[in-house]
Amino acid sequence: MSQRPIVVIAGGGFGGLEAAKALRRADVDVVVLDRENHHCFQPLLYQVATAALSPADVAWPIRSILRHQANATVLMAEVTGVDTRAKRVLTDKGPIAYDHLVLATGSTHSYFGHDEWAENAPGLKRIEDATHIRRRILLAFEQAEATSDEAERRRLLNFVIVGGGPTGVEMAGAIAEIARLTLVRDFRNIDPRKARVVLLEAGPRLLPALPEDLSDYAARALCRMDVDVLTGQAVTACDPGGVTAGGRRIEAATVIWAAGVVASPVARWLDVAADRAGRVEVLGDLSVPGCADVYVIGDAARVVDARGTLVPGLAPAAKQMGTYVGRAIAARVAGEAPPEPFRYRDYGMFATIGRRSAAAVFGGVHLKGLVGWLTWCVAHVYFLIGMRNRFVVAFNWLWDYVTLQRGARLITDVPAPAAPAVAEPERKSVAAR
Numbered sequence: 566m567s568q569r570p571i572v573v574i575a576g577g578g579f580g581g582l583e584a585a586k587a588l589r590r591a592d593v594d595v596v597v598l599d600r601e602n603h604h605c606f607q608p609l610l611y612q613v614a615t616a617a618l619s620p621a622d623v624a625w626p627i628r629s630i631l632r633h634q635a636n637a638t639v640l641m642a643e644v645t646g647v648d649t650r651a652k653r654v655l656t657d658k659g660p661i662a663y664d665h666l667v668l669a670t671g672s673t674h675s676y677f678g679h680d681e682w683a684e685n686a687p688g689l690k691r692i693e694d695a696t697h698i699r700r701r702i703l704l705a706f707e708q709a710e711a712t713s714d715e716a717e718r719r720r721l722l723n724f725v726i727v728g729g730g731p732t733g734v735e736m737a738g739a740i741a742e743i744a745r746l747t748l749v750r751d752f753r754n755i756d757p758r759k760a761r762v763v764l765l766e767a768g769p770r771l772l773p774a775l776p777e778d779l780s781d782y783a784a785r786a787l788c789r790m791d792v793d794v795l796t797g798q799a800v801t802a803c804d805p806g807g808v809t810a811g812g813r814r815i816e817a818a819t820v821i822w823a824a825g826v827v828a829s830p831v832a833r834w835l836d837v838a839a840d841r842a843g844r845v846e847v848l849g850d851l852s853v854p855g856c857a858d859v860y861v862i863g864d865a866a867r868v869v870d871a872r873g874t875l876v877p878g879l880a881p882a883a884k885q886m887g888t889y890v891g892r893a894i895a896a897r898v899a900g901e902a903p904p905e906p907f908r909y910r911d912y913g914m915f916a917t918i919g920r921r922s923a924a925a926v927f928g929g930v931h932l933k934g935l936v937g938w939l940t941w942c943v944a945h946v947y948f949l950i951g952m953r954n955r956f957v958v959a960f961n962w963l964w965d966y967v968t969l970q971r972g973a974r975l976i977t978d979v980p981a982p983a984a985p986a987v988a989e990p991e992r993k994s995v996a997a998r
């Protein structure tokens with residue numbers, strides 16, 4: 566082992582990876598910990614959940630991303646705590662000593678105190694969530710085709726998405742397109758176009774983080790796709806039969822949760838205060854008050870930057886924080902002056918609505934329709950990792966656009982049927998042979 570300072574980075578997501586990369590020329594040993602072996606491009610997860618892309622198109626092994634960085638070691642380990650006095654990260658593979666620690670473990674979906682809803686209304690965060698949701702959507706159509714019970718068929722063809730943020734809008738548009746375009750000719754007993762897609766939002770409008778004209782545009786575009794957009798409807802019950810929202814019962818076999826996030830338990834690990842979303846309030850240099858060698862970045866941090874802006878929970882924000890912290894640690898190790906307090910550069914925000922429409926603010930300009938969608942495509946292909954993925958994703962989109970098909974309509978991970986029990990006389994005859 567070298568005597569260089571050790572920088573442990575917990576989380577190989579958007580923030581953690583940028584922090585590691587920003588340290589590539591620093592005289593330190595970098596250890597990146599992640600409970601997964603891959604980095605996931607979450608903005609395109611909904612396309613895996615709706616069968617447009619395959620998991621490997623939106624995820625890359627962290628080990629391979631950092632393979633050319635000689636000072637970086639990757640360990641697949643789950644962080645369970647931090648001992649700030651002994652300067653050790655606690656993991657399921659044992660404790661790991663650090664000189665500087667970057668916590669970038671992101672967030673997960675929040676059920677607002679109703680974790681029991683998770684089983685009936687899965688959220689979208691990991692690759693497994695996306696393939697699970699894909700299975701539920703595709704199985705609903707298969708089961709509707711097979712049943713002769715009219716009420717059950719209607720329930721199977723009802724899809725409810727809870728949460729009118731970008732993920733909810735994108736999921737609703739994509740499921741509507743699967744039903745109205747992709748599957749139209751594939752079934753004999755059902756008409757997939759009769760599927761009902763309902764988007765529930767507790768607040769007064771969709772896409773609350775975008776300007777109002779874009780919210781209105783998104784609602785109108787979804788209505789044109791026959792999506793029922795119900796705003797001001799908070800979910801009060803969720804069970805295997807469906808949901809209750811705003812006092813109204815909706816029978817549905819598929820409910821997808823896209824409402825709200827909560828930070829990973831970084832505040833608990835550090836034994837510091839958290840805001841309502843579980844985020845740790847950090848200082849201007851993104852370090853934790855009272856722990857100058859511990860930084861929290863990305864979705865796990867509540868950051869008010871040097872201009873007084875509350876930094877949003879977005880991938881570019883996490884990446885900027887990662888780069889900033891990597892440079893700040895490199896400067897400290899080299900005995901140089903620390904950088905100016907963190908400043909967020911806001912490049913914009915997007916939400917796609919189906920396969921040729923989007924609502925976006927980009928560089929301060931409001932974009933809608935095809936122009937917004939093309940800008941979204943270029944931005945997302947640009948930010949993907951690796952030429953292969955850029956090419957595959959761009960080609961898939963073009964192909965789907967022209968053919969109306971979705972290339973990844975696979976129902977996977979269905980439990981294998983139990984092996985048939987061997988009848989007693991047969992077993993005897995096998996033994997006799």
Ligand SMILES: Cc1cc2nc3c(=O)[nH]c(=O)nc-3n(C[C@H](O)[C@H](O)[C@H](O)COP(=O)(O)OP(=O)(O)OC[C@H]3O[C@@H](n4cnc5c(N)ncnc54)[C@H](O)[C@@H]3O)c2cc1C
Nearest residue numbers: 576578579580600607608644670671863864878879880883
């Ligand atoms: C479905 C979805 C769609 C989104 N769409 C957009 C979008 O269009 N545009 C946009 O800008 N942002 C989008 N976001 C938000 C964006 O993905 C996040 O803001 C960003 O990922 C935050 O980066 P991060 O580094 O903080 O966390 P993440 O990128 O989530 O990385 C956290 C990493 O930590 C690991 N980890 C977590 N807990 C542990 C643990 N205990 N031990 C070890 N490892 C752990 C995880 O495996 C993960 O690799 C979306 C998010 C989701 C879920």
